[in-house]
Amino acid sequence: MIVDLTPTEDQRMIEGSVRAFLAGRLPVERLRDPANQGGAAEAEAWGELVGLGLFGLGLAEARGGLGLGLAEEALVARALGLHLVSPSVLAQIIAPHLAEDDGLRAALIAGGTRAAFANRIDERSGHLVDGEGAAYAVLLAGGITIAAIDTLGRTEPVDAIDGTVRIRRTAASLPIVPRAAQADRAALLLAAYLTGIAQATRDMAVAYAATREQFGQPIGAFQAIKHMCADMATRAAAAEAQTFHAAVTFGRGFDDAAEAAAAVLLAETAALTNAKANIQIHGGMGFTAECDAHLFLKRAHLMASLPGTRRLHQRRLLGTAS
Amino acid sequence: MRLIESRALDAFRDECRAWLADNVPREKRPPDGPAMRDFDLAWQKRQYEGGWAGVSWPKDYGGRGLSVLEQLVWHEEYARAGAPPSGSMFVALSHAGPTLIVSGNEAQKARHLPAILRGEENWCQGFSEPGAGSDLAALKTRAVIDGDHLVVNGTKIWTSYGHLATWQELLVRTDPDLPRHKGISWVICDMRSPGIEIRPIKAMSGLTHFCQVFYDDVRIPLANVVGEINGGWRVAMTTLGFERGTGTIAHQIELANTVDRLIAAARALPAPDGVGRAIDDGAVAAELATLRAEVLALRSLTAASVSRGMREEVPGPEGNIVALYFGELSRRVHGYAFELLGPRALERGGAHDWPLHYLEAYKWAIGGGTSEIRRNAIGERVLGLPKGPTAREAAR
Numbered sequence: 001m002i003v004d005l006t007p008t009e010d011q012r013m014i015e016g017s018v019r020a021f022l023a024g025r026l027p028v029e030r031l032r033d034p035a036n037q038g039g040a041a042e043a044e045a046w047g048e049l050v051g052l053g054l055f056g057l058g059l060a061e062a063r064g065g066l067g068l069g070l071a072e073e074a075l076v077a078r079a080l081g082l083h084l085v086s087p088s089v090l091a092q093i094i095a096p097h098l099a100e101d102d103g104l105r106a107a108l109i110a111g112g113t114r115a116a117f118a119n120r121i122d123e124r125s126g127h128l129v130d131g132e133g134a135a136y137a138v139l140l141a142g143g144i145t146i147a148a149i150d151t152l153g154r155t156e157p158v159d160a161i162d163g164t165v166r167i168r169r170t171a172a173s174l175p176i177v178p179r180a181a182q183a184d185r186a187a188l189l190l191a192a193y194l195t196g197i198a199q200a201t202r203d204m205a206v207a208y209a210a211t212r213e214q215f216g217q218p219i220g221a222f223q224a225i226k227h228m229c230a231d232m233a234t235r236a237a238a239a240e241a242q243t244f245h246a247a248v249t250f251g252r253g254f255d256d257a258a259e260a261a262a263a264v265l266l267a268e269t270a271a272l273t274n275a276k277a278n279i280q281i282h283g284g285m286g287f288t289a290e291c292d293a294h295l296f297l298k299r300a301h302l303m304a305s306l307p308g309t310r311r312l313h314q315r316r317l318l319g320t321a322s
Numbered sequence: 323m324r325l326i327e328s329r330a331l332d333a334f335r336d337e338c339r340a341w342l343a344d345n346v347p348r349e350k351r352p353p354d355g356p357a358m359r360d361f362d363l364a365w366q367k368r369q370y371e372g373g374w375a376g377v378s379w380p381k382d383y384g385g386r387g388l389s390v391l392e393q394l395v396w397h398e399e400y401a402r403a404g405a406p407p408s409g410s411m412f413v414a415l416s417h418a419g420p421t422l423i424v425s426g427n428e429a430q431k432a433r434h435l436p437a438i439l440r441g442e443e444n445w446c447q448g449f450s451e452p453g454a455g456s457d458l459a460a461l462k463t464r465a466v467i468d469g470d471h472l473v474v475n476g477t478k479i480w481t482s483y484g485h486l487a488t489w490q491e492l493l494v495r496t497d498p499d500l501p502r503h504k505g506i507s508w509v510i511c512d513m514r515s516p517g518i519e520i521r522p523i524k525a526m527s528g529l530t531h532f533c534q535v536f537y538d539d540v541r542i543p544l545a546n547v548v549g550e551i552n553g554g555w556r557v558a559m560t561t562l563g564f565e566r567g568t569g570t571i572a573h574q575i576e577l578a579n580t581v582d583r584l585i586a587a588a589r590a591l592p593a594p595d596g597v598g599r600a601i602d603d604g605a606v607a608a609e610l611a612t613l614r615a616e617v618l619a620l621r622s623l624t625a626a627s628v629s630r631g632m633r634e635e636v637p638g639p640e641g642n643i644v645a646l647y648f649g650e651l652s653r654r655v656h657g658y659a660f661e662l663l664g665p666r667a668l669e670r671g672g673a674h675d676w677p678l679h680y681l682e683a684y685k686w687a688i689g690g691g692t693s694e695i696r697r698n699a700i701g702e703r704v705l706g707l708p709k710g711p712t713a714r715e716a717a718r
Contacts, residue, residue: 002326002391005626006633011323071323206705221708223694226701230646233700237643241622242615248323262615311604314611318585320601 001252005244007075014057014068015075021052022083028200028292031084031164038166039086039130049089050111056096064109065096070185074192074247078240081196081271084299086165087306088130090193091115091138094186098138098146098179108136118152119305120173128155128168129302141308143178144186162298184260185250187307191243191260194267194303198236201271201278201296205229208282225281232274239263239270261316264307271300326391334388335395341372342403351406354530359444359486362409366441375439376415379423383435390631394571401575410483414438414445418491421508425549425557430510434489446487448478448511448535449558455480456695458493459502459555463537465494465509467544472496472509474517474540480689484533485520487513492542497552508554510546517541527681570648573686574624577648578617580655583674584662585610591662600662609658616651623647639703646696649687656680 007015025045030036042049049055058073059065073093080090092108095115099105107113116134120126120141128137128149137152139145153171160167206229209220219225243266246259275297279286286293307313315321347365352358369375370384378393379385386392408415419438422431437443454461463476474494484490490511497505513520517540522530549557588601588610600606623644631637659667659676667676687693701707 002328002331002394003622003625003629004324004326004632005622005629007323075323206707210707217711218708220701221710223698223701223710226707226710227694227697229705229707230697230700233705234643234646237626237640238616238619238623238647241626242619244323245618245622245625248325252325258614259618261611262618265612265615266619310608314607317611317614318601318607320607 003245003248005241005248011072011075014072015079018052018054018076018079019082021048022079022085026083026085028084028295031292031295037164039088039132042086042089043133046111054089055092055111056109057093059096059105059109063096064102064106070188070247070250071244073189074244077189077192078196078199078243081193081303082200084164084197084200084295086130087193087303088114088116088134090189091117091129091134094189095136095138095146097185098144098182104136115146116149117306118170118174123173124171126152126170126173127158127160127305128152128170129306130165131155131168132166137174138186139174139176140183140186140190140306141176142183142312143176143180144183145174145177147174160302162295162302164295164298165302167302180257181251184256187264187313188243188246188250188260190303190307191239191263191267192247194264194271194300195236195240195243197296197300197303198232198239198267198270198274201274201293202229202232202236204293204296205232205274205278205281219281228277228281232277235266235270235273239266242266257316257321258319261313264313265310265317268300268304268307268310272297272304275300331391331395334392335399338374338396338399339403341374342399342405345369345372346403346405351409356486359410359483362406362411363441363444365406366408366411366415366439368441370440375441376419376435379419379435379439383423383431384439385435390628394628397571398575401572405572407572410444410486411438411441413447413482413487413491414443414489417447418445418489421491421557421560422548424560425508427548429545430548434510443488444483444486445489445491446481446484446513448481448484448490448492450480451477452479452534456692459506461493461495461506463492463494464498465496465507465542467496468541470544471541472507472544472547474511474537474542476537478535478537479523480532481535482532484513484535485522489513490535493554493558496554500552503555505552506554506558507551508548508557509542510548511540511542515540515542525682526684527678529678529682570645571624573652574617574620574648577620577652577655580679581610581613581617584655584658585614588662606662609661613651613655613658616647617655620644620647620651639699642691642696642699642704645691646693646700649693649696652683652686656683 026041030041053066054076056065057068058070061067077090092115096105096108099108114134115136115138116131117129118126118137118139135149136146137149155168155170158167158169209225209229210218212219243263246263250256279293282291282293285291351361376385377388377396378390381387422434451461465472465474490513492509492511494507495505496507517538519536521534523532524530588606591600593600593603627644656679670677702709
């Protein structure tokens with residue numbers, strides 16, 4: 001058995017069509033307009049997202065899906081991260097895998113019933129992320145749960161770090177069902193989204209370093225900047241390789257929990273560290289709200305709250321999880 | 323992205339495993355000197371006789387003629403079986419041999435490749451000089467044509483196993499008037515030639531594996547030039563990234579084993595504050611988990627590199643990413659032993675010589691290109707950033 005990490009022709013087509021669609025319909029610049037925030041732009045493009053077959057992509061045909069695999073879903077998740085697409089689109093990709101009920105699953109695949117992510121602060125509270133119009137919440141914390149939104153109790157809007165996402169504080173958390181395989185699978189897709197952020201910030205920093213001139217030359221000619229860019233590329237490459245290696249080998253005799261945990265830890269670090277480096281390389285512009293660099297940092301912090309605590313993933317890697 | 327499952331490959335793997343189980347030398351490898359070289363050559367000879375030498379080398383020269391996939395499987399099984407490092411055969415197997423396969427002429431290939439695979443002769447490298455390390459193209463060792471010979475004068479440094487090698491892949495300046503990269507030739511040097519003097523250099527780990535080599539009117543037949551005269555830079559660059567990380571797979575698996583060893587120690591040791599086990603301490607768990615995540619990522623990066631290797635003729639600059647990651651991680655993994663194990667890690671010898679492995683690990687971030695030079699290569703050749711002001715000047 002050999003793990004081939006180069007995308008196949010079909011995978012390239014799927015990823016290419018999703019990326020082309022996102023670049024045209026949901027470019028990152030959209031988020032500068034408050035009218036497009038909080039998943040509003042995605043809601044407007046919802047029919048097209050359903051049409052692209054994103055929901056149910058990796059689900060068996062017998063269960064109403066397209067019969068592709070986790071690798072294809074991970075490629076899509078990375079593309080979503082590249083464009084800072086609302087986390088709810090990723091939640092909608094994961095949700096059909098969790099729905100036991102045939103009717104609910106079909107409704108999630110068709111997009112008529114919507115899902116959103118929740119995170120957990122403590123036993124009694126958490127956040128609901130871009131939950132406008134969603135009927136179900138997906139929560140990862142140890143295991144994974146899908147539950148009707150109203151089980152989260154009364155929710156109140158909060159002003160959170162990522163202002164391009166609508167976040168509500170919930171008055172209850174969800175009971176965790178220890179469905180290890182589904183939790184690892186979902187965590188890997190979150191890792192893939194985070195590698196998209198790591199990749200986008202790398203590319204943004206490199207493009208700026210190649211064109212911004214000081215001391216009569218592009219700042220990327222200076223090793224202080226060049227080496228930061230090289231480290232960004234290395235971090236992104238390692239996180240990506242681990243995420244896709246874990247996706248391809250999932251359920252095939254590897255230690256899925258440890259492989260997914262490694263992907264999550266590395267992808268979180270890569271997304272956050274690259275987002276910070278991107279701001280630094282953009283200098284004064286990077287500190288402004290006019291440059292998109294801050295959007296990636298804020299989203300990286302939000303996304304890193306979704307796969308559960310780092311401590312949990314560390315325990316999985318060390319085999320000390322209870 | 324997919325799993326390639328092939329019965330033929332599985333069968334090949336079983337074959338590797340079975341042969342290695344019966345043939346990996348059980349006696350301890352001598353740490354140094356001619357005894358070590360003889361051990362390495364004998365082990366190579368045994369692999370040749372078993373049909374396992376040069377898995378992906380052409381059949382005409384004694385190899386198996388199989389693909390990079392079988393080569394990878396062989397490397398993996400080799401490391402898992404705990405087979406000895408190629409050591410003083412490394413340059414011959416991983417660098418000089420592949421270079422001759424790509425750039426050598428018929429006579430050169432026929433003369434040298436079978437001798438390498440049969441474990442009759444080994445090679446060393448003569449690239450770096452005291453004044454040409456990271457800036458390799460600054461090399462000054464001069465070769466002047468005299469009849470049908472080159473006459474070489476100068477010095478090379480960091481020549482691993484130079485005192486124990488039969489042949490050397492040597493870069494010399496054959497035309498000092500041409501631009502830096504254009505006046506260099508790649509030649510096969512017989513280490514037994516008159517005029518060669520070798521001074522072994524002791525490394526900070528205490529091991530003596532590399533040397534400085536001095537050349538005083540050393541005569542090398544012109545027939546030993548590989549590729550064109552003055553075309554040596556290209557010959558060297560074609561194969562510099564040849565291994566794509568598969569050459570370090572044995573070291574990668576060893577690194578993963580070292581992390582396992584640290585984790586096992588953390589289960590047995592008390593926590594830093596004396597309450598419970600070390601592995602349950604938050605800071606210890608965070609560092610060990612990160613190290614384990616990174617050795618998994620190193621394996622994944624290598625898989626990605628091999629996967630590209632199945633599709634490209636000439637390796638791209640991405641190999642620098644694997645090498646940089648491995649070099650930096652290697653130092654951190656071994657360095658963490660001191661934090662985790664405390665003063666007991668200071669002692670040399672013992673079941674696992676932590677100081678030896680730690681001190682040796684520094685070489686991976688220096689040899690074959692320092693981490694800084696690799697970052698330049700990633701910045702310029704992978705990401706397309708402009709060359710720095712000094713490099714621009716020198717390149718003129």
